[in-house]
Amino acid sequence: MHPIYNYLRHRKDVSLLLAAFLLLAIALFNPKVPIKRNIYSYLFAVDISQSMNVLDKTINGKPVSRLVYTQDILHKLVSELPCGTNISIGLFAGVSVAALYTPIEVCENFDAINDTIDHFDWRNGWSGNSRIRASMPVLAKTIRSFPAPAQVVFFTDGEEAPKLHIFNRQDLTSFQGGDDWLFVGVGSDKGTPIPKYDEFNQLIGYWANESFAMQPGIAQISESNLGTRNDSVANGEGDRYLSKLDETYLKELSKEINGMYVRGDSVSTILGAMKKQKPARRDNANFELRWILASIAGVLFILAYLPKHPVLELKAQWRTLVSRRRTLKQTP
Template sequence: MRSLLARLRDFRVWCLAGAAVLSAAALTAPTVRMNRSVYHYFIVFDITQSQNAEDYVLDGKPVSRLAFAKHAARAAIRDLPCGSSVGIGLFSAYDSSDMAMMMGDEGGWSARMPREPSVLAPLFGPIEVCRNFFAIDRTIQAIDWRMAWSDASDITGGLYATINKAKALNGRTKVVFFTEGEPYVAYGGGDNFRPFSGAKREVKGLLVGVGGLVPAQIPKFDDLGNRKGFLATRSRLDESFLRRLEAETGLRYVRLLSAAQFSADLRAAEFAEREEVDVDIRLPLGALALILVLLAVLL
């Protein structure tokens, strides 16, 4: 009996010693080199006025298209394997030279601005999702419609600019572009569709349709962000227009229905890259240390 107790005591000591070693190892932020499927994305959110239309439901409450797109993106990025990378951008539309004049800087800042439509604002390029998860997540959480620099939306120009940006980053970055797809015609202008000058499917990715098929009211806000009724124009998901862009660019069109569905779309095999990557093993080391502590306490 005494021998059994001694052995049990020794077992507990070894468990606690092992837990201490594993905990110390986890504090050094260790990694192991692994060959695995990873994903690289440049994700762009449409932040124009129509994204304020509330035709989604989240936790039993109506939410805007932008809010639901952000929710789906944050959940999907959480599901990506370590070694994957994500960059974030915003889509709106305004002639940058006009913007400079509006800011009262005709000779200084405006002189450095490109004299072409600025439809895309990259926030940061692709960064690794595990080491930088909180930075990515908080950036997406902070995206707001008030960041928009125009009410109208040149969707064609925004998508093409996104593809060109992804192409310039490297040869492996895929595109994710959230929009409801309504061209200028819905706001009293003309259809802004035009041919894509690049090679079809040279850049892969997802064209994500947000919103409902039934026209929804667009909330109107004052300068302080307080809701003041609705705009006269209603907005809906224009799948036919997005299908035209899908055929033109070779991107895959998907409709945003749920966070789980979008996460699965983001991890599709066609977008995976097989690479040697450094994988953070702090979590498994910490889990093993906890198991050893529990064994020492419970036995």
């Protein structure tokens, strides 16, 4: 060992290259150290009820449905989230949100998450109802079934079907679990007909006003309460039910459960609201060292090929250059 030590001590370049090689070899095993940090975990709940088929949003100047617009927003949102963030996707219909999987790390599962978003379809809905208010306790129960806590980001137009009245309005006075939940409003302020599609996604008409009509003073007992809206199709312009983003209702609901509301017009707006949400939990998380080790190895590699005294070397080269110029000038 003594001859090797003496050799390395006198050969700085070899020592640095050997150290760089060892660091790179260690980095290949992706070492990690546990550190205490905030864990951000989200359930993105997406309304897939038929009102989300309304064409009142635009992407690059082209009209799109609220659901397609939500897909575009989610793709951009997922790409902006930092590694280490955990995401679950849930579909909302009727009175419940079905989580497709428990929260998974966004970078390791980036393609899988985006593939899930690409396959949103109103035909995945298991109910024709859209009872957002009544879904709050069910959503809280879904979150509690996760192996770890998660925050909620709920994308919806705020359309309740059947319409709320005194007999079907869920009492949320004692509701717990909605702290810092975020509602993202999707849609426009202009009333637009709700298209009605068949099982092949072909337009066959528009939902009629009578499909959403309420009988005042009595509980509504109809197909819309049993899982499907009235099957009537509007033929005339005046009979069509006009749907719009119910921003007032979503603000009221978010305030009632101690949540937040933001209009989903831009990714930066949604991200800003998400930053105001408390982290899902604080726990030990693995911090990867491979990039630090690789960076140090790169610096050592550069230093191995630098002269022993770079400043003195530069000064010597400068003197040599100046001397050559003087000699050239003096030469006749």
